[in-house]
Every structure is written in structure tokens, then in C-alpha cells.
Amino acid sequence: PLHRVLGEAVLPFPPALAEVTLGIGCGRRVILRSYQEEEADSSVRAMVTEMSIGEEDFQQLQAQEGAAITFCLKEFRGLLSFAESANLSLSIHFDAPGRPAIFAVKDTLLDGHFVLATMSESDLHSPAPHRLVPPLQAHSTPHLDDFANDDIDSYMIAMETTVDSEGSRAGPSIPLSPGLRPPCSPGPYSEDNDAEPSTEPGTPPPKKFRSLFFGSILAPAHSPPGPSPVLAEDSEGEG
Amino acid sequence: MKFRAKIVDAACLNHFTRVSAMVAKLAKICTLRISPQTLNFILSDKVAGGGVSMWCELEQENFFSEFQMEGVSAENNAIYLELTSENLSRALKTAQNARALKVKLTNKHFPCLTVSIELLSVSSSSRIVTHDIPVKVIPRKLWKDLQEPTVPNSDVSIYLPVLKTMKSIVEKMRNLSSHLIIEANLSGDLNLKIETELVCVTTHFKDLGNPPLASEDASQDRDPEQMAEVRIDIRKLLQFLAGQQVNPTRAVCNIVSNKLVHFDLLHEDVSLQYFIPAFS
Numbered sequence: 001p002l003h004r005v006l007g008e009a010v011l012p013f014p015p016a017l018a019e020v021t022l023g024i025g026c027g028r029r030v031i032l033r034s035y036q037e038e039e040a041d042s043s044v045r046a047m048v049t050e051m052s053i054g055e056e057d058f059q060q061l062q063a064q065e066g067a068a069i070t071f072c073l074k075e076f077r078g079l080l081s082f083a084e085s086a087n088l089s090l091s092i093h094f095d096a097p098g099r100p101a102i103f104a105v106k107d108t109l110l111d112g113h114f115v116l117a118t119m120s121e122s123d124l125h126s127p128a129p130h131r132l133v134p135p136l137q138a139h140s141t142p143h144l145d146d147f148a149n150d151d152i153d154s155y156m157i158a159m160e161t162t163v164d165s166e167g168s169r170a171g172p173s174i175p176l177s178p179g180l181r182p183p184c185s186p187g188p189y190s191e192d193n194d195a196e197p198s199t200e201p202g203t204p205p206p207k208k209f210r211s212l213f214f215g216s217i218l219a220p221a222h223s224p225p226g227p228s229p230v231l232a233e234d235s236e237g238e239g
Numbered sequence: 240m241k242f243r244a245k246i247v248d249a250a251c252l253n254h255f256t257r258v259s260a261m262v263a264k265l266a267k268i269c270t271l272r273i274s275p276q277t278l279n280f281i282l283s284d285k286v287a288g289g290g291v292s293m294w295c296e297l298e299q300e301n302f303f304s305e306f307q308m309e310g311v312s313a314e315n316n317a318i319y320l321e322l323t324s325e326n327l328s329r330a331l332k333t334a335q336n337a338r339a340l341k342v343k344l345t346n347k348h349f350p351c352l353t354v355s356i357e358l359l360s361v362s363s364s365s366r367i368v369t370h371d372i373p374v375k376v377i378p379r380k381l382w383k384d385l386q387e388p389t390v391p392n393s394d395v396s397i398y399l400p401v402l403k404t405m406k407s408i409v410e411k412m413r414n415l416s417s418h419l420i421i422e423a424n425l426s427g428d429l430n431l432k433i434e435t436e437l438v439c440v441t442t443h444f445k446d447l448g449n450p451p452l453a454s455e456d457a458s459q460d461r462d463p464e465q466m467a468e469v470r471i472d473i474r475k476l477l478q479f480l481a482g483q484q485v486n487p488t489r490a491v492c493n494i495v496s497n498k499l500v501h502f503d504l505l506h507e508d509v510s511l512q513y514f515i516p517a518f519s
Binding site for chain 2: 009011012014029044045046047048049050051052053054055056057
């Protein structure tokens with residue numbers, strides 16, 4: 001079941017990790033990758049962890065290679081363990097970065113939709129598809145094992161030259177990848193973001209569920225009296 | 240500069256994981272030295288470590304089914320990488336059910352040690368976990384500070400008691416004092432002492448045994464009962480003991496009076512040397 005596949009898939013990620021990117025890589029492999037904010041003090045870089053799962057592990061996969069979304073890992077772990085504990089079937093529906101992702105859980109008694117906000121393109125350091133696709137060449141084919149990615153020699157040549165001339169320990173200044181400095185844009189999540197507290201520009205807003213509702217499919221005689229409050233608009237309403 | 244290696248044996252992988260966990264407890268940031276025959280985890284006392292140094296060595300062929308490296312140059316056939324020890328330990332811990340583990344030196348915007356783990360999977364396709372551990376390549380100029388420390392001529396050499404026992408005693412002593420005196424003699428006696436204004440506590444270990452003296456010391460007529468002592472920072476001793484999750488195959492303590500205590504451990508086929516200077 002999907003909750004188990006994904007439940008196992010999130011295990012290698014550090015417990016404190018805030019966000020994760022889910023996407024489709026080369027060879028239609030499903031990729032989960034840790035998402036790191038580039039700290040201003042980038043002398044201490046964080047380890048990047050990636051989990052790659054073959055298409056065969058999923059009952060159904062309808063998505064384009066290169067599609068990817070970034071969302072809160074903590075909430076994701078929570079909903080996975082909920083689905084696991086109740087053995088609910090899980091399906092994930094997502095759209096472009098910035099649009100909400102819907103995690104639908106279901107069994108004979110209940111039907112639930114977890115809606116998570118995803119980071120938009122302007123929010124990410126580089127457009128999500130580009131982040132996921134290039135490095136996947138090596139990972140999607142496990143037996144492809146040469147030094148194709150190891151252009152460490154050019155780095156070393158540059159480093160040796162710098163050290164000899166400066167006599168210092170600092171390596172050559174590596175140009176930061178474009179878009180490393182987060183753009184200052186308020187309200188980076190989807191436009192329906194009116195109720196959100198304001199946050200510092202350039203940082204992702206606090207992670208909260210946008211909506212969570214359960215619809216009971218039991219016969220009306222068994223359901224509680226009174227109309228169920230609508231906690232979130234249905235997706236057709238977002239136009 | 241190239242490095243890539245592979246582990247396929249589960250026992251080797253578990254052992255390597257335990258070694259990296261030990262290193263992570265002993266040094267937050269350490270140097271990994273890669274040479275054709277060995278891997279070393281190094282903490283040099285020049286780095287902010289309070290004067291503590293560590294030299295951990297393992298023979299690569301005891302762990303890796305494949306091992307290829309090319310150092311900086313033919314004359315300097317080694318690679319020195321500085322990394323956050325916990326990253327490596329965490330990455331290896333995710334390899335519990337691995338079919339194979341590969342380590343490679345890569346350059347993904349910045350130098351990384353990439354650990355790639357092929358997990359066992361119920362379906363036909365395998366699952367792959369990859370960790371990119373950022374590393375700093377240490378230039379040749381600084382290698383001289385990262386060489387194997389010379390083993391000092393010690394006054395007393397003694398086998399250590401069970402480390403778990405030692406650790407629980409030192410943990411309790413730590414509540415009373417920030418310094419501790421280790422003293423030992425050539426009759427197999429070792430004492431751990433703390434002395435404060437209010438209280439003195441000594442724990443005595445007896446009949447520990449002493450390793451045979453080196454031949455040139457055989458003529459040294461040291462009174463076997465005479466203690467050699469050194470006063471050290473108790474937290475450093477505790478950190479060292481906390482890193483030893485398993486009782487080692489062999490554990491020797493060498494004391495240079497009032498200067499240094501040198502722990503020389505063997506965990507199966509991995510050697511660990513740990514130096515704690517006298518508190519000054």
C-alpha cells in the first residue's frame with residue numbers, strides 16, 4: 001500500500017527536516033529529496049538525502065517526468081502514520097508548484113482529504129523540475145557507476161592554485177547557483193492565502209494544514225444531526 | 240582526485256556503521272584520510288578540540304569489496320576530507336537493509352562524499368537512498384598537522400577495566416568535580432580520583448594487568464607500586480568513554496605523568512588512539 005511505501009521512504013530523512021520535494025525523475029522513478037534552505041551562513045552545508053523508488057512499487061502513477069512539488073515533511077509524516085495506523089488507501093494528487101497537493105485517504109468508513117500547500121516556483125532556489133531531473137541520471141539506473149559526476153579534478157586544480165597563491169585554507173569561491181538567495185516575495189504559497197499571518201519575506205510561511213475534513217459515507221440515519229460545516233472550498237471553486 | 244568504494248557484506252557494513260557512530264561521538268568535525276590501504280578518522284589537537292586528539296585507523300580491505308582511490312598526486316597519494324562526523328553516521332544508519340553501499344567523492348556544486356545505498360525491495364526494482372555529505376577538501380599544505388601522533392614514552396601502561404563500568408563511575412564523579420585524576424602503576428592497579436573542598440572520592444581497580452614493557456624499557460627500574468598520575472578534564476574522559484558502545488577487543492591506557500593520558504583501543508580490526516592532555 002502507498003502509505004507503507006512512502007512511510008518507509010521517509011525513514012532515511014532526518015527527523016528535524018522541515019520540507020521535502022516529491023517528484024518524478026528519469027525512468028519514471030519517484031523521488032523524495034530533502035529540501036534545504038540555503039543559510040546566509042553557508043559555511044556549514046547540510047547533507048542532502050534522496051530516496052528513489054521505482055514505478056513498479058506504485059499501483060498507479062500518472063505524472064510527467066520532471067514534475068515536482070515541495071511541501072512540509074512533518075505534516076506528511078503525520079498523515080502517513082495516520083493512514084498506516086488505520087490502514088487506509090492513500091492517493092496523492094498534485095499540480096504545479098504553488099498549487100495545493102491533495103492526499104486522499106479512504107476506507108469503507110471514512111474518506112479524508114489532507115490538503116498541503118506547496119512551495120511555488122518563485123520560492124524555490126531553482127525551478128523544481130530542474131532541481132530533480134539532472135542528478136537523476138546516475139540514480140535512476142543503479143548499475144550506471146562511473147565517474148561521470150566526479151568532476152572533482154577541476155575543483156582540485158582550482159583549489160591547489162588558490163591555496164598556493166593565497167596561502168590560506170579557503171577553497172576557490174564557487175559561484176553560487178542562480179537563485180540561491182531567496183527572492184523577497186511575501187505570501188509565496190497559493191493565492192488563496194488570505195488568512196495567513198504575514199511572515200518575513202523570503203522564508204516559507206508557517207506550515208499549517210489548509211483544510212482537513214472527513215465526509216462520512218454512512219447512511220444519513222447514522223450521521224450526526226445538523227449540516228456538516230464546510231471547512232474548505234472544493235477545488236472546483238478555485239477556478 | 241578520485242575515490243569510490245563499495246561494501247556488499249552486511250557484517251562489514253554494520254561494523255563500518257558502528258565505527259562511524261563511535262567517531263561521531265568523539266569528534267563533531269573530523270578529517271577522513273583516504274589512502275590506498277587505509278581509512279583514517281582524525282581529530283587533531285590543533286583544531287578547537289581542547290587539545291584532545293584522535294587517530295582511528297582501519298584497513299580498507301577488511302570492509303570494502305571494491306576500493307579505488309587516486310590521491311592528489313602520485314607522490315601524495317592520499318585524500319584528506321573534513322566533514323561533520325554525524326552526517327556520515329546518519330547516512331550509514333539508513334543502510335540497515337542494504338543490498339550494497341557505495342561511497343564516492345563527487346562534486347555537486349561543492350565537494351561531497353556521496354553515499355549511495357541500494358535497499359532490498361519487495362518489487363523487482365530496487366530503492367536507492369543517496370546522501371550527499373558536504374566535505375571540505377584539505378589542501379596538501381595542511382597535511383602535516385594531520386599525521387599519526389607519535390606514541391609518547393609512557394611511565395605506566397595498563398589494561399583498562401570494562402569500559403561500561405568505568406563510564407558509569409566517571410558519570411557519577413562528574414556531578415562532583417570537573418577534574419579527575421587517573422593514576423596507575425605497573426602492578427595492575429588503576430585509580431580514578433576526584434578531590435574537591437568537600438569530598439574526595441577514589442575508585443580502585445585492581446589486578447588489571449599490564450602489557451609487557453617495550454624492550455628498551457625493560458631495564459627501567461620503576462617501583463611497580465609507584466603510581467603515575469595525570470589530572471584531566473572529566474568531560475573529555477566521559478566523551479571518550481561514551482563513544483565506546485561495545486567493549487573493545489583490547490584496551491590499554493598509557494600515562495605520561497602530569498602530561499598526557501593515551502588510550503589505545505582495538506575494536507576487532509579497527510584501532511583507535513585517543514589522547515587527553517593534562518589539565519593546565
